[in-house]
Amino acid sequence: MKQTKDLESLPIGKLLIKFTIPAMTGTVITSLYNIVDRIFLGRYVGELGIAATTIAMPLMMIVMAIGMLIGFGTNSQISIRLGEKRQDEAEKLLGQGMFLFVSSSIVFTITSLIFIKPLLLLFGATEQVLPYAETYTAIVMLGTITHQISFGANSFIRGEGNPKVAMATMLIGGILNVILDYIFIAIFGWGMAGAAWATVIGYSVSAAWVLYYYLGGQSILKLHLQHFRIHKDLFKSVMIMGSPSFIMNIISSVQMSLFNNQLARFGGDSAISIMGVIMSFNYIWLMPIIGMSQGLQPVVGYNYGARRFDRVKKALFMVITTATVMSVAFFIGIELYPEMVFKLFVSDSTSNVVTMGGPAIRRMLALLPIVGFLIITGNYFQFTGRPKISLALTIIRQIAFLIPALMILPEYLGLNGVWYSMPTADGGALIVTGFFMMRELKKLARQIGSGTSINDSPGNVSKD
Secondary structure, three states: OHHHHHHHHOOHHHHHHHHHHHHHHHHHHHHHHHHHHHHHHHHHOOHHHHHHHHHHHHHHHHHHHHHHHHHHHHHHHHHHHHHOOOHHHHHHHHHHHHHHHHHHHHHHHHHHHHOHHHHHHHOOOOOOOHHHHHHHHHHHHHOHHHHHHHHHHHHHHHHOOOHHHHHHHHHHHHHHHHHHHHHHHHHOOOHHHHHHHHHHHHHHHHHHHHHHHHHOOOOOOOOOHHHOOOOHHHHHHHHHHHHHHHHHHHHHHHHHHHHHHHHHHHOHHHHHHHHHHHHHHHHHHHHHHHHHHHHHHHHHHHHHHOOOHHHHHHHHHHHHHHHHHHHHHHHHHHHHOHHHHHHOOOOOOOOHHHHHHHHHHHHHOOOHHHHHHHHHHHHHHHHOOOHHHHHHHHHHHHHHHHHHHHHHHHHHHOHHHHHHHHHHHHHHHHHHHHHHHHHHHHHHHHHHHHOOOOOOOOOOOOOO
8 A cells, every 4th residue: 555655665855744744734733722712812801811721731631641642552553563564453453542532531521520620729720710711621621532533543544644634634623713713702702611612613523524534435444343442452552652642741731730830829820821821832833843753653663663774763863853943943033032922812012921921931941942852752762662761751851850840949939930940851851861862873773784673573562
């Protein structure tokens, strides 16, 4: 089949363009869900509207964590199985992934709605923000199942070598969300509920597109009813492969909750709103890099499974270089025009969000140029069947560096300590990640020379 043949034979540069451009486009469009919500809410509801979406983020990160656990874990295994020419197992993985999306979403939706108020208080909601956050979050949680299918199952389409369809999935939902945000918030005046319903409808239409792709006969892998269950022989490997992304997002949820509470303590609701705007800007520059990482996954996974380590190394170098150049470009833009980011979200240029936001974003993103390297290298180990290393890098960056910095620095520097905690963690992570990457490059060089695998079997995820 042409898609899988291209993964093994097409020149790496063309192959990366084929996979990364659609993936980058899709992730950028996906980021519009949160960015556009905050722009309309900031202009039509006010700072509290932005703060409310920021308070909701820890819960939404948990949803994302579950989606990545199932989606990335399954997709990594699908790519490797296709590289090994084992399509029957790849189709079992597809059916199991869909089953896990549906079952986990039902459980999570019910649980989150029952405990929504105490959860939002735990995540840093103040008395003023809580009503806004509760309205927004309750509606968004109703769309958990469609979010998981549109986001998580969409990665399966990339894994089987069809990135354009994957991109279309994200485009459909993202563009619809923008249109509905304008209608529901600016015209109908629905406020927080309007932003939430626009998001849910966008996810639902994207999910319908994914299901149509697999049920309409267009896909390489076929979705069979008998595979719609847990396969014991495949389940463990999926959980292991997806665990780094899952744990990373769970840790991010804890961090976001800690950020919110520290911001409320040292800066109040305005500081939480500023954090919401910075997060939105992060989506603008971070999502293309995540898209590159997603586009890299089938290229690296397939060629690793096919023992083409020269192609693996070349693809890795190209994506790291591109991600670094992009990170530097966005860093320069922030240094030159920091206030412009906040003026996009708040109409009053004299508000606290604008005047305090410029210095805050410069401090928080002081080491932005290295973040692209950290993301790509961390995901690389997961893509090649060694999730323990990927997980270790995540834990070191997030737990060993960021959380302690977030707890300690504000006690001495106040609100500035909250902003400086991020570059402190990035600097520490660079040292550790650089060590692992240098060791990996030496291993790759040896394997290219010998023509053998780094591990005895790419599908064996128990070894690092």
